[in-house]
Structures are given as C-alpha cells and as structure tokens.
Amino acid sequence: MATAAKKPVAKKPAAPAAAAKKPAAVKKVAAAKVAKAAKADAPARKPNAAFMKPMTISPTLAAVIGAAPIPRTEVTKKVWEYIKKHKLQDEANKRNINADDKLKAVFGGKAQVSMFEMTKLISGHLS
Numbered sequence: 001m002a003t004a005a006k007k008p009v010a011k012k013p014a015a016p017a018a019a020a021k022k023p024a025a026v027k028k029v030a031a032a033k034v035a036k037a038a039k040a041d042a043p044a045r046k047p048n049a050a051f052m053k054p055m056t057i058s059p060t061l062a063a064v065i066g067a068a069p070i071p072r073t074e075v076t077k078k079v080w081e082y083i084k085k086h087k088l089q090d091e092a093n094k095r096n097i098n099a100d101d102k103l104k105a106v107f108g109g110k111a112q113v114s115m116f117e118m119t120k121l122i123s124g125h126l127s
Contacts, residue, residue: 051073052071054071055069055126056069056127057070057075057125058127060106061122063105064078065082072126095114097118107121
C-alpha cells in the first residue's frame with residue numbers, strides 16, 4: 001500500500017515578533033541608564049531632624065541605657081544592645097523579649113513583651 005507524501009506546512013517567519021520585542025528591551029535599558037544617572041546627580045539623603053533630636057530619658061530607662069540625652073533611634077539601638085548582652089530574647093519566639101528586673105520597670109511590670117510593643121512602651125519614657 002502506497003502512502004501519499006505529506007505536504008510541508010508553511011511556517012510563519014518569527015522575525016516580526018522578535019523585532020517588536022527588541023525596541024522595548026532597548027527602551028528598558030535606556031530608562032535604567034537615565035535613572036542611574038539621575039541617582040548619581042541627586043544629593044545624599046539627609047536624616048529627618050525630628051528623629052535626630054536628643055530626647056530626655058526617664059530615670060527608669062536611664063538605669064538600662066544611661067541618662068545622657070540621645071536621639072530616639074539611638075535609644076532603640078541601646079535597648080537592643082542590652083537585650084542581646086543579657087540574652088533576654090525568647091528562644092522559642094524571637095519576637096518576644098523576656099524582661100529582667102530593670103526592663104520590667106520600663107515595660108510597666110510586664111514579664112514578656114513583643115518587640116513591637118517594646119517600642120511603644122519605651123516611647124513613654126522619652127520626652
């Protein structure tokens with residue numbers, strides 16, 4: 001039994017689709033170069049003056065980090081240094097802090113607080 005020869009199927013040329021994608025890629029590269037040049041020309045970002053203002057620390061918090069007026073950002077850093085130094089971070093849930101006697105006074109008598117609640121409680125000791 002003889003079989004008929006199959007006719008080859010004509011394929012569409014892929015060039016028009018590839019040509020349409022190429023300009024978009026070129027545009028992205030050009031836009032990235034322009035953005036990079038704009039970043040190089042932009043002045044360095046300045047810290048917010050409100051965050052850098054020295055705050056007066058309450059006597060209870062001063063027992064933990066010292067009494068010198070320092071910015072709010074530095075207060076948080078020093079409290080974290082104290083927590084890490086005394087290994088007060090909860091082992092099971094690292095987001096919780098187990099208070100020792102000094103921190104318990106700062107935290108309003110709570111034995112354990114979350115790190116998010118901690119910043120709220122500390123802000124009550126700053127003025």
